[in-house]
Amino acid sequence: MASRTDFDELPSALRAAVASHVGRIHRVEPVSAGLNSQIAARLHCDAGTVHVKGLRTDHRWAWTQEREAEVNPYLKGISPELLWRVKESGWDLLGFAHIKGHHADYSHGSQDLPLMVGLLIGLSETECPPIELREAGQRLRKYVDDVSQSDLFVGNLLLHTDLNNENVLIQENRAYMVDWAWATRGAPWLDAAYWVIWLMAAGEHSPQSAEQWAEQVPAWESASREALSVFALANQRMWAEIGGDSPDSWTSRMMSASETWSEYRQSL
The missing domain is CATH 3.30.200.20 (Phosphorylase Kinase; domain 1)
Incomplete structure (x- = not known):
């Protein structure tokens, strides 16, 4: 901060x-x-x-x-x-x-969720611009069991990667994404997968219900079962590292959500 x-x-x-x-x-x-x-x-x-x-x-x-x-x-x-x-x-x-609106509400039944789906669809169709960006595989490499697994995240789509609801503004019937500091190049399904964890961290979504929202983004279908399992485990490890031994309440929610989703993905 x-x-x-x-x-x-x-x-x-x-x-x-x-x-x-x-x-x-x-x-x-x-x-x-x-x-x-x-x-x-x-x-x-x-x-x-x-x-x-x-x-x-x-x-x-x-x-x-x-x-x-x-x-x-x-x-x-x-x-x-x-x-x-x-x-x-x-x-x-x-x-x-200036976008005059409110931060997205990720809670179950929120009218903002379909708008977020539309935003992610638009983003998942946006090719990476010819500028220097971080690579998704490189960012997650330290959290996978085998370095070759990071190839599952490789792609040429523009990603946001920080799907915190405060990074999404709702104005009337449209959603906008702000704070692009962590813009990344990678596989087109990754932002939908990041969204799953944030939906669960909102406190009202099970792994199944969160994935049902992510599935409405067509790019989700391009992710293999292995890719989703590896990604979920990598994020569990990442949030555990971020939280350490004394996480604050916000980080604790992310740790819990990523752990629950990873356990679900490993059980399939």
């Missing part, structure tokens, strides 16, 4: 550079979501409302700003449009079109 800085505390030259894009800023509304950003806010200004996120250029996660800026042009209709980027006074800020 990155420590937060208020927009009004940013260097005056940086705020002036932002104003050159948005005009006069009438009100700044802090945003609590997006824990990997040092600044996250909605700016209500002459140009309308803009969502701003950013990091200092010397921050260890500064590369995520570049990743989001590079991938955004290829995400029309899937993610809010990047309107501008400002690098000034040791900071890197991204200004996105």
